[in-house]
Amino acid sequence: MDDVPTTVLPSRDALLTALSKVNDPEIRKPITELGMVKSVDVDDTGRVAAAIFLTVAGCPMKETLTRDITTALSAVEGVSSVEVTLDVMSEEQRTALKTQLRGGQADKEIPFARPGSLTRVYAVASGKGGVGKSSVTVNLAASMAASGLRVGVVDADVYGFSVPRMLGVSGRPTQVDDMILPPLAHDVKVISIGMFVPGNQPVVWRGPMLHRALQQFLGDVFWGDLDVLLLDLPPGTGDIAISVAQLIPNAEILVVTTPQQAAAEVAERAGAIALQTHQRLVGVVENMSWLELPDGSRQEIFGSGGGQIVADSLTRLIGAPVPLLGQVPLDTRLREGGDSGLPVVLGDPDSAAAVALRAVARGLSTRARGLAGRSLGLTPAGR
Template sequence: MTDDTADLVRHAVGAVVDPELRRPLAELDMVRGIGVDGSVARVEIALTIVGCPAASRIESEVRSAAASVPGISQVDLTVGVMSPDERHALTDRLRGGRAARQMPFGPGSLTRVIAVTSGKGGVGKSTVTANLAVALAARGLAVGLVDADVHGFSIPALLGLVDADGLPPSPTRIDDLMLPPVAHGVKAISIGMFLRRTTDGPLGAVAWRGPMLHRTVQQFLTDVYFGDLDVLLLDMPPGTGDVAISVGQLLPQADVLVVTTPQSAASDVAVRSGLVARQTGQRVIGVVENMAAMTLPDGTTLDLFGAGGGAQVAGALSSDGEDVRVLASIPLSPALRADGDDGIPAVLAHPDDPAAAAITSLAAELAAQPRGLQGKALPFSPR
């Protein structure tokens, strides 16, 4: 019975999921010794690194898992750390055979990549992207989010990935792999996670030109371990500058979602971001009109930024037999703004708000679109 109980303890402990790697401990070779002496389970595990930020959670869940086995009333837990060779073997396994710093989201990837762009700043692109990512995750999809707006990063705050002092968490490193923090089921990475506050001041500013911007985006895509994703969203900087060109070179197969406001001054510029994306081979899949007319309590509408901008962008980008539609019209919403300031996406905090409902419908439409598998290797082999 002791051997049978030890097997049950090993199975229970091995099923505990590492909260950062999102894989069971047994699969990560983190379970070392398991023994049972009467009603006492002796468990030994190895964490990936010294000072692992998830250590307390892992230890607690391992104790609970072992104690859940019938006949076990006490758990003696020993926690160690992987050796350099063991960590190296783990990172190789996580990459799935890919070489270090190799792009996992190339044309053969099964992950759908969607770059969310805009022609100018201030149209709510980041708010739309953050809420869209959370809405997709709420539908059960594995979602990653890259904050490619290096100079104007805001994704950590919008997702609530900040501490009481407003500081984003630093990604955990396992050798040359970075593990992205997770919020609301979305794995996110941002340059803001690598900056630190100086003597009670704001987070440091990023003053980089083309080569450094390209290198940063490239590292986000190659050195961050997102695991198997259904969708990878990129919150692009406004305009058609260095990052847009770099993403076009690194991810020529990406789909592009263009965000504009109804105002002509915004829609005229938004068209350009779609045109530049097409020049790199990317496909414009639709337009999102943000800050559209809102319905007031008395039933009247307030079109603060005018009307028709989304349709104007869609019409200008529809050419050569390619029909670009307005996929969502998101009304002005105090809740959407306030929830963003509070770090709680409106699609979760106020799902019945008209703006949140419009983003949820957008997520449903994008999730329903089939992914083309032609020319892509599927992860299975015949027996």
């Protein structure tokens, strides 16, 4: 009689190995590392039962998590079917998770302010509103994320928040007790006061409330290991700009202006704040530089030279080179991308505006890191 082949059942280690490749959709770490696997068992017919802990009962990504777990376990040899059941972490488990995510620190702190932080922080500033600062911010973030960097955006323009719409974020963040998990859009982690305000209600706060909100965005939000953090600042040199300097002194200022002379003069003030806060000016981006006509010629609707004037003026003022990083032309596709939640660098990457913005993002991504504030691990030599 011929031997009848028997199905080899998967081992528990094989199942756990498969689960280790499943990331929590919000925390972006393997569920096995986060203590989210309650149990995983297989019966004699190859049916797998996996019990998973959710961080909170109302986790908005539970369907995504269930699908990813089912897909991962189904790919293991010998598995005939998968059943996933969901439970919720206890208070003790959530406390342990928060401590783990904070690198063993039970108390909150701003990770980007640590001396050894490897995250490059760019505060995107402008002297006045309406120059496209938020559009530049979200497109730089999307471009950097598309190139493989881990990117976060803080919409620090509390009164005029617009980043959620521009990145296509409509839901509220998940909260694990007092820790906030930022939504993800186009591989960019993003947080904004607009996610907590019902409808389109205005935010009416004085300075101390603004400082506290920024502090929470930086310290209460779980950002993970970011390569770049972009802060979309409100126009001018008010409370938020000062708070950024206090909370993240290593943040570098990126000034956005238009070619118009009047706008350039105002933009210089936004950059000049670096003298008082002792921050580094990384450069200037000129937006709305020209309109390309059907015949290939350029119409300079807002004049010309404003970006270079700001860069030259700040170079003299600071006493160090402040380059003009790029000129972004007027493009209806840039505006349409902001309205639809799909940044132009992703939705129409060959457009003139997208090409210019990607070039700026590439330059900011590849800059050499300085050693200011970094621990070199050196000890004095004995005599």
